Amino acid sequence: MTHRTLPQLLFEKADKEGREVAFRQKNLGIWKEWTWHKYYREVESLALGFQEEFSIQAGDRIGIIGDNRPHWIVTELAAQSIGAVPVGIYQDASPDAMAHCLHECEPRILVVEDQEQVDKLLDIIDSFPTIESILFYNEKGLRSYSHDKLMDLKNVQSIGRTRASEDPSFFEHQIQKVKPLDIAFITFTSGVTRHPKAATFTHTNLIQTALSIHEVDPVKADDDYLSFLSLAWICEQVMAVGLSLTRGMTINFPEEPSTILNDLREIGPHLIQAPPRTFENIWTRFQIRMNDSTRLKKKIYTLTESGIEKNARAKLSNRSVSFLSKISYSLNDFFMYSAIRDHLGLSRLRRAYVTGGRLNKDAFEFFQGLGVNVKQTYGTVETTGYASIQRDHEWSAEGAGKPLPGLSMSIASRGEIQVEGLQVFAGYFGGHPVTEFSTGDYGKILDSGEIEIRGRMEERLALDSTDGRSSSEIETELRKSHYLQEALVFGEGRSYLTAMVTIHRASVGRWAEKNQISYTSYRDLTMNPEVIELIRDQVVEMMASLPEESRIKRFVILPEELRLSDGEMTSTQKTVRRTVEKNYKRYLAALYNDGGQFDTLSNLYSEQTNEGEIVPVILLDRSQGVA
Template sequence: MVQTYIKAEEKGVDIGQNTLPGLLLRNAEKFGDSQVALREKEFGIWQDVTWRGYLSHVKYFALGLKSLGFCDDDSLAIIGDNRPEWVYAELAAQALKGMPLGIYQDSILTEVAYVIDHSDASFVVAEDQEQTDKVLDMKDELPKVRKVIYTDPKGMRAYDDPLLIYFPDVEELGREYEKEHPGAFEESVNRLTPADVALIAYTSGTTGKPKGSVLTHSNMLKMALNLSEVDPKLQGDEFVSFLPLPWIGEQMMSISSALAIGFTVNFPEEPETAMTDLYEIGPNVVFSPPRVWEQLSRTVMVKHLDASAFKRFIYRLCMPIGYQMADFHFERKEPSLGWKILYGMSYLLLFRALKDRLGFSNIRSASTGGAALGPDVFRFFHACGVNLKQIYGQTEISGISCIHRADEVDFTSVGAPIPETEVKIADPDPEGVGEIISKSPALFEGYLKNDKATEETILDGWLYSGDAGYVTENKQLVCIDRIKDLMKLTSGARFSPMFIENKLKFCPYVVECCVLGHDRNYVTAMICIDYNHTGKWAEEHRVGYTTYTDLASKSEVYELIEKEVVRVNRFLPEAARLAKFVLLYKEFDPDDGELTRTRKLRRRFIAERYASEIEALYEDTDQVHVESEIQYQDGKTTTIITDLHIRQMKPLEEYELEAERKWWQFWKPVH
């Protein structure tokens, strides 16, 4: 049985015979050297690349690959930070009718080897010495790799492996190739069709090995252009590319949308300088996963505590006004003139400067995707005047199914479908909750070398997402959680761990957490503190500590986190309230297998790794002894031996109830 059906009414966009390299040719002809296509910060200076320069790099790198033996349907793997060379390599492989794919730059050796081997990549583009070493260290297990092309020569002088070749040297081979084969690049691009493979996008691998989603030019362009119909991008826009390019969300913006619309993509100098570089650019378009928005909100909340007394007063005066205006917006209520005046004053006193400090002064389109963003973070940014919207989708549908419309933002939902997209709820229960399925021209061709998984995921042209959700009366999609992650207590009460986790992560001192309780009597959580922010708090309160493990064990830190758990419990049904929690001795880490490379919890692995800690949370004990081995990115390991304290929460009524009234409620309310 399939029920509850929503479909975008907007007319879809006809992409004709366009392909991604075809759009690059079009943009280079249209804009030439008059418009900047890419910009990279190097040695503290922004370096411009025009559309003509963009095309030149792609063209000669493609011809260089061809001279090295790159053929139709060959795969090219790319690993490294976001750089112009990444997009040159990706577009070059596409132009030769090859299949590019990305590998997360923080992947460990075995993960790199798995993706390269699984994709049959014959060429690898590695950014620097670190990434090159990952491939060379595993080369005996990668016999199909014919060349490793590095882009940064620093530290590479003593390397003499015949597999290696420098990126500019490949471009020079391309120039020589063109002399003997004039027009070869253009001929190769012109033979492409929208149905050709444009990208192999590997999923995050929450339940096992990542799967390679095969996406065509048509998939990626349909998604980009249909999204732009309801969330417009403009040719003069600036976008900062700082999220990993293997992620479909970054591909959606830096490749598909940038080529289709023609806006400028900026690459930070280093991942660590991304926020500073974003401030310098002042982008018009920002798209980030929840972890970035959570980190930004935590940073603001912590930094205001370091400000002068006057600035702290202004912050505490204005933020409630911002929250109230955000609530008016969410509830579709028109604020009174008095509230508009109050918010205008607050904007001048606080929010204008705050947006500028975050780099959001010129922002027009702000969105989040990849996972659900907590309602508290949504309210925070809307209070600041950033019209943040939720995007929903999967890698298998080129990233996007739904998005909030500008005037219909509702943090409880993920919006409505983009044009040419249909969404249904399969096999709904009496309350209308079931599995979210979708259909779109952006639907992928299937999983590489995995017909069984493809058949299980695509049924009658519909993508089965594995997400539980329902459709509201006003045709907005609500995503509750992954079906397999929804939990039920022994009492029969159901709850979403992701919802509770998002509420907890709004705390500036919590960076990650895992909520537990399936088939148990009550709900508990394992919490990872934010080392920087909590450490700063400890220093200000004269709490001495040495390491992360030591800081997380301090009774003062437990008291600090307990206040945040109380805050969250007040918003939860009684059955879903946290009864106990433990502060872990380390953060969850992708290198330890606890998170995917897109920072999603791997709950099954966590349940196995922390089995003793979890059992202790459901026993009559106040501590658990831990001896745990941690593996670093370079393969080295260390053992942590410690005792973790388990904090038992008191009944909610025993905690002092904080004043819920806003400051203006102590006087005559504004009407």
């Protein structure tokens, strides 16, 4: 299939399986189906409308902004069909981030979902004279808007339908002109360590990555997939576009981001992918629910949890289990595990990919023990999202699987991971083509062939005592606690390790209520002495699994949750370290300042900052408080 393009695959699907379901979109509580034939006709009308109304040429860029909807993918395929290049822009990007993306790729047209995106763009549109029009496909709230660059997408499609009726075979001939090595998509890197870059991908990149995943984990035409991660993310492109067009699985779109969990239960997909924090949040919410249940249910769950742990350990160590253990697991699965999976919407799930990072060991074992086939993966934007996936029966919490077929991975100097193959992206926009890529991550290849990721090269802690650990490895250990949401570890060039953490609002809030601790805000919780003691105990417990020299010695609880709007988080739920350091530089200074006042009763080192704010630094080693 790599000798074909995505629009050509769509044409074949519509021609051979036109009545089969390609999409489902939930609207007002009802799932509405799109057949492959409808999908194709919608793409045809929009592509021809682009040509007729805007004279779009090969190589022109068309930006797309919005939640996951059929129209998002229709716009993408329409652009590709005429040789134009769709540019995925995250719908929750701030105006500044959006402006950066527009400056980098200079689109002629923007296709957006609704009023929210239109409002953002109208504030900055005058700075981008190359943008000729903003097309919207949800008119709610926009009927009274009057702007010469605003236009309803339906009007463009109407123009395209007229063109199609005049020459029914024109579009079919048009898509045959597109070549596999043409640029098919542009998206932006996460910007965790530097400003986001525009990465380009060919049709071959997306198709080959999808086929390689299918070779490892076969996908069926009647499989269901729930698409809830931004379509601007390359991993979502591989699933919702690549695997959909190559294997025919049905893509289901939730009604709203807030309804994802309910929609997950209704669809019961066969395949999902999500960042570690999504799985960790499901795990944490489940634990909260169990802790709030009746005494009898708690007792039953405690017994069940023991079985889950035993099953997980047996699976992950590839140990054979006794006949009695198998009987016990089968009974538990029938009476408890299956009900839990069904409640979580995972009853039909064959595999769940952890993307964009490593799921912590406790959460990984919870899902595996429950019978959910969670798999650690590794990849970067530049490897078209996926470079390695764990094989069935080769699970481990620490590893990231073996390389995908067609991709080779090697370890360069200082442990940096390098990749080469058809999945490697075409290069950064405006730059030179590439065939191999140095990832900026470091790790090692185990004797089994599995890759083990340690972290980013710049995250290597320059402490002789840390045994080459990265800050991200220690952060993953901290996030095992249900009471911690985010963690950032520091220590480069220092004599000891420290951390900034944020608390899990729901977990800590529920704990405070049960302990009759009143509070009015998140900040109140972070400053409460009993909460501080709780978090200190949690950090001590999480650090116990690490060697003494790799444990943090001090930490602070940040007074606010990290926010996407402040540039502290990416749209793919990664922490932007440089922004957090900048926003909380006084806290970082306090962690390494020994001039404050130590309170031996509370284990706090209360540090006075230059701005007059008191930063409570929590000590894990009381002797450090003695100046």
